[in-house]
Amino acid sequence: MDRLRALRYFAKLAQTLSFSETADHFRVPSSSVSRRIKDLEADLGAALFVRTTRSVSLTDLGKLYLGEIAPALQSIEIADEMVQAQSVAPTGTVRITAMPGYAELYVLPAVQKLRSLYPDIEFDLNITDQVLSLSSNEADIAIRAASELPDHVIARRLGDHTFKLVASPDYINRNGAPRTSDDLRDSPVFMYRTPRGVLNWQMKKNGNWETVDLAPKYVSNHGPSILESVVKGQGLALLPSWGIAAEIANGQLEEIDFEDAWLSTSGGVEMGMYLLYHPPKFRLEKVKVSVDSLIADLTRGSCQRNLALSAAM
Amino acid sequence: MDRLRALRYFAKLAQTLSFSETADHFRVPSSSVSRRIKDLEADLGAALFVRTTRSVSLTDLGKLYLGEIAPALQSIEIADEMVQAQSVAPTGTVRITAMPGYAELYVLPAVQKLRSLYPDIEFDLNITDQVLSLSSNEADIAIRAASELPDHVIARRLGDHTFKLVASPDYINRNGAPRTSDDLRDSPVFMYRTPRGVLNWQMKKNGNWETVDLAPKYVSNHGPSILESVVKGQGLALLPSWGIAAEIANGQLEEIDFEDAWLSTSGGVEMGMYLLYHPPKFRLEKVKVSVDSLIADLTRGSCQRNLALSAAM
DNA sequence: AAGACTAATGCTTTTATGACAATAATAGGA
């Protein structure tokens, strides 16, 4: 038995004191109301109404029951409306996670804009290299580099995530640009540490990608400090293209063309920056508007970067 | 969809965060829980849980929904329990209606006893000649004279309801006992007025019951005052046997044997005093205990009366 | 006294729920 429906019938019937009117209200035949009420009474083991074929009235127990049930029904109605309103009105917390570096350069300003656009939404921005799971509800939106895309989330490509070997013009003038892996071994190199370990440099040799055995002068999980070290001419680093666009453009850094392509993560796989979010099984407006705004800002940002790069070349 | 069941599943699942545990709790396969929750989510148009095959957690909306739903569910549980408790524990109001005269003689003391027996029950005793409808919920128990019994109520016979022509020994000494209807027309007679009119006297003539055309000296809806007038020797009256048992027994009144039987209401139909109450479709304990107690007292009273009558004869 | 309105009931059709089995996905351990 659909108890909740029976209770709705009960409440309406208690109000109208008419089976037919109640039935009309719910667009069902009056026999349905009659049967549901009867079932309800049988379930409770008590008569709720006194019926004459012509009139209906509440019993003492009916009044008692109504007094308890009516507010509960109302609560349920309200709850439903709240949820449905929530899924339309953008309020609540949106949890965003993003990679350091990229976050500071691009996501932070985008989120600032988002905050001013939707002051009612609360944002929880978690900048970390940890890969927070969307599917286990640790975040609503994830912005990170990825090669192969998770299956159950929607991924919007924000731009490339390729690594460039860079040094300052000053450094190149003093030491020359490295050409071989042996050159590298003699050069001061800086590496990035992720929670899963140091991001090794890999090189293509005879069609295979191999890790280059290097002893880095400086390892950090703080990207900007590595960038700063390179800009200061202290050595070489493999840095993501989006992280050096500005420095390339204004001449602070130069890209070093190596004999082969270089990659930091597992060999040669094409990587990109992605914005990831739950498939919109159900329309969570707060997530939707955030995604839309972020995508707009971040892809625009990446276009600008690309333009800047082109200009530098 | 049984929404209430879905909500119960939801509440339990939000608490346990385990489909299988929830399913065990309700003794249903976990697939049922899974489906009900999915249906609920589809109905609401919003995701309530984030599921991994290994773990379940509430979404923001889920928490919100739970906050509204949980108290409502509890209210419904409480309401159910209240009703079921009510139908077992004898509390609340019992409305009793009874005929004047009979009520004062027999019902009043019985109700007094009932009140002391069940101090938690409230009694509403309506002494009237009006025939209050049980079926339209105007009373829980009715005690009245009846010939043919209503169909949808339970009737317990309390005793006869036959009318006797009586006068005081003093009156008979002075005027002699009437023998014919003509005798009656010359005698001072007292009649009872019901809400439906004066209770006419009827007589069997050639097998047919006919109303005797009399000009009563005194008409009242107050039985005791008619009785008193008769006892004082002021005239004759047709009085119910249960109303004159004591006076017959102690010699204050004498029954007059007439040439035919006499009746007050529609001709010659056998009438009785009945206690009427709703068929116990559902066990309303307060009514049940009241009926039991009243029946016990009133039938015992009627036995005593009968004994008293026998003794007087 | 008859008609109109209302609730209940009997029956059929449709719907949805539960049961069982199988699958997919993950966490933990050897």
Added chain:
DNA sequence: TCCTATTATTGTCATAAAAGCATTAGTCTT
């Protein structure tokens, strides 16, 4: 790293419940 155990989901079927419709029975009104 592979294997196993646990957990949620999906597919299919049988069953139970609800709706729909027509009819009956009982009141109130004119």
